[in-house]
Amino acid sequence: MFHNNWIETLHIDYPIIQAPMAGGITTPELVAAVSNAGGLGMIGAGYLNAEQTRKIIREVKSLTSNPFGINLFVPEKNAVDEVEILKMNTHLQKYREELNLPMEMPTISNNSVFEEQVRIIIEEGVPICTFTFGLPTEPIVKQLKEANIFLMGTATTVKEAQYGEKAGMDVIVAQGSEAGGHRGTFLEDTESSMIGLISLIPQVVDQVNIPVIAGGGIMDERGIMAARCLGAQGVQMGTAFLTCVESGAHELHKEAILKASEEEIVVTAAFSGKNARGINNRFIKEMSVYEGDIPSYPVQNSLTKDIRKAAGEQNNPNFMSLWSGQSPRLSKNKTVSELIQGLVDGYNRIKGTI
Amino acid sequence: MFHNNWIETLHIDYPIIQAPMAGGITTPELVAAVSNAGGLGMIGAGYLNAEQTRKIIREVKSLTSNPFGINLFVPEKNAVDEVEILKMNTHLQKYREELNLPMEMPTISNNSVFEEQVRIIIEEGVPICTFTFGLPTEPIVKQLKEANIFLMGTATTVKEAQYGEKAGMDVIVAQGSEAGGHRGTFLEDTESSMIGLISLIPQVVDQVNIPVIAGGGIMDERGIMAARCLGAQGVQMGTAFLTCVESGAHELHKEAILKASEEEIVVTAAFSGKNARGINNRFIKEMSVYEGDIPSYPVQNSLTKDIRKAAGEQNNPNFMSLWSGQSPRLSKNKTVSELIQGLVDGYNRIKGTI
Secondary structure, three states: OOOOHHHHHHOOOOOEEEOOOOOOOOOHHHHHHHHHOOOEEEEEOOOOOHHHHHHHHHHHHHHOOOOEEEEEEOOOOOOOOHHHHHHHHHHHHHHHHHOOOOOOOOOOOOOOOHHHHHHHHHHHOOOEEEEEOOOOOHHHHHHHHHOOOEEEEEEOOHHHHHHHHHOOOOEEEEEOOOOOEEOOOOOOOOHHHOOOHHHHHHHHHOOOOOOEEEEOOOOOHHHHHHHHHHOOOOEEEOHHHHOOOOOOOOHHHHHHHHOOOHHHEEEEOOOOOOOEEEEOOHHHHHHHHHHHHOOOOOHHHHHHHHHHHHHHHOOOHHHOOOEOOOOHHHOOOOOHHHHHHHHHHHHHHHHOOO | OOOOHHHHHHOOOOOEEEOOOOOOOOOHHHHHHHHHOOOEEEEEOOOOOHHHHHHHHHHHHHHOOOOEEEEEEOOOOOOOOHHHHHHHHHHHHHHHHHOOOOOOOOOOOOOOOHHHHHHHHHHHOOOEEEEEOOOOOHHHHHHHHHOOOEEEEEEOOHHHHHHHHHOOOOEEEEEOOOOOEEOOOOOOOOHHHOOOHHHHHHHHHOOOOOOEEEEOOOOOHHHHHHHHHHOOOOEEEOHHHHOOOOOOOOHHHHHHHHOOOHHHEEEEOOOOOOOEEEEOOHHHHHHHHHHHHOOOOOHHHHHHHHHHHHHHHOOOHHHOOOEOOOOHHHOOOOOHHHHHHHHHHHHHHHHOOO
């Protein structure tokens, strides 16, 4: 596959990054399998506390001697509105009842362990750290750079990519509107930051001087080759790895993607208070009537946590967040090494035909 | 550039289709210049009457001996709700006042000249006919095929592409969410039919047996090469031709695209009652409060016609429909032959580097 400076710097074989999917999907087995197969495995540490962060880093280290990375959610300071919270909680009670959950309001956690996580990453010598929902402050960038950690920022618009470059990121991951899971948008979260990769990549590449990685809807060698033609120096793939054998995604989540069509995939803020792309289901449909009432991330995320957890335990996909990008028809249930080998072989096969 | 069966059948040099932009943009000069430069020029005849349709076909014929095509809007049977119309008209009166227009309600036209246009196309021997907003009925497809006219249908989802193949289309134009102007969606016009090209093309290509053309956000050789990697057998480009010297777009429309950034481009039904992508402006912003009140196409289109027309005449971009795809930063003001030659040279240049 195509070589370039950033993967040589990091001693990675292929410019394929496994997207850091938070919430238990990026098991140590998944991350290590990707790195062992020559890609870049990434821990999604967004929802982990300090102890869990250290534990998973050590587990990955025990499974691979190749480079891997970790992704952090940059904390946001959203005002907590008590009335808004009580109102939303009332709407959610009927789902707690249906799932036989205690009718108490969950604790709203807005405490971030971001700075602790940064310390642990430096202590553990994780070689790559990436950021979503914002950019780290100057002192944090300085600390990480002094520890020789390679930094990647997420961007959904040209302006966000320029901010990332200015903040000292070594690489920008440009997330197209096709991407599954949470939108990485941190400047203006509107419909106009939903930009398709075929538009986003060339416009970003023309406006920044650091390498750009393409993320969103890429599932096979055709997407990788297309990303390269657009000017990207690598790809980040989430959904393609989510359905892999080693992924920690719920089996019903995997099955839902494997049989979904592209039209069933929508964007919703119902689960977390932040826009994210996934398969339409009863919770998303019913919550759409309360659209104006949804508290911002991370408040809504705390409020729906017990519901999502119970839905998983009870194998009830009606209330699970079934994140997926827009290319579910291309998903397969393979091992990571089969997937990556297939991508490399496919890439080399079509390379000759272009 | 890459060759394939459909362009050989049609005797076209390059698999580059100029998108059929209705409303005066596709002047005979633009269409003929594209065909003369080896691409496929397309007349956007959606808003033309029978007489205008025949006239523009003859004008294009007088300017080129190369193949060109014509696009028709397939008529939709939307119920006309008098109360809804009166309500919307009340909202629009303030703009008529501002533009010094008569305060009368415009005539609502729901009469289609579609069948007459089909007859004229057959009589005039236009070699290619494409369809938007739906598919022609079996008898019409039969008539056109008996006249040896090559047919292309628009699709925004896999299902729409499959319908197009079944209806007898020779080629499918797959329109990504990046595309400027009206969405071609005709099955379910929801947010979930806004699919990025990098997701849409491979999924459509895998599910139909006819050639697929990629449209949306493609402005240069990078996009053309990417579309090819994804499995497309050609591209349809709108915005890139809209800003060309020969295009009939309003000068302020061209200027607005040439200086726009990708974040300013939104989807709105405010102008026509049908979702379309363009540069955000005062009319779109102010109309967003009446979102539930907008009558369906073509009713809203009739209601806003005088306002858009006066805005153009008065050089007032606040009320013009400034259609654009999501890649305005890649737009240039060139002649058509410079644009196409640049695409071909650029394509050949990057081909060697992949």
